[in-house]
Amino acid sequence: MFLTPLTRRVGRYRWFGAAMRLLVPVDRAVGRLTRGRVVALGLVPSLVITTTGRKSGKPRSNPLLYVPDGDAYVVIGSNWGQPHQPAWALNLRAQPAAEVDVAGRRVPVRGELATGAERDRLWRLLLDEWPAYQAYVERAGGREIRIFRLVPAERGAPGDSDGPDSRARQP
Template sequence: MDFASTTRRLGRTRWFARLGRAVSGFDRRLQKRTGGRWSVLGRPTLPQLILTTTGRRSGQPREAVLLYAAVGADWVVIGSNWGQEHHPAWSLNLLEHPAATVTLAGVATPVTAHLADTDERARLMPILLEVWPGYDDYAARSGRDLRVFVLRPVERT
């Protein structure tokens, strides 16, 4: 079994989610400094991006490292918050300010986010579950519908 498969299997457990929450800030800084080449777990084997949103209260930039699925030219992310009962702050920020930035392999791309509607969410969830099967467990633990966002690159004129 390869590293990514093992990580996906362990990702379904409560202790892994607690560990993920504990190291997420350090992981974000490490990925930013290395242009996405390194993560807390070593070289990233799962698709990860840095999402920069605008704080809904502060107006300041806020960063989160997220797993994603590429769907055409778009990136799709899910607000799992490691299975906690509340939505992650970045998802609240996107609802308030849908203009954001995706940084992938050190390249920053402006995006506009939208919350997937019911049909779009149903189509995207299997794709997200291929990336991280633990999302089903996180939804069950949290007791909430996990928000799915589509991040569409802004066309430059």
């Protein structure tokens, strides 16, 4: 997916995060209408994650920016730089089984919290895609933001071309 220079530039500002939080309900509706083919208003490589509510037990869906890592999807619980973790990240920690919808394709996944050197490697991948994450850390008071690898629960056969790396990044 292609990020415009303008999107990359304004993504670090507090007002952008506030505006995007307000647009999340619109984004969810667009995602449902397009069966997951357009999320994050088409501005960034996105997926819709469905977790199980840790208190309600009900499915909860959220659009997220992701980066591919092998056959997995890497997402970050940045919450637009707010000082608290997003609900989906807390849900994923409580129940790692989830589902992602990427470009209209549903994939059951298991969320793995990244730590240590693996977290550092994934952090660099995320910053390459969305440099504003660094500003989010600063806004969140320097707290470490959780990074998850969403690993397909049912991996395809070797050479399967349906993984995230099989899609060329296109605008």
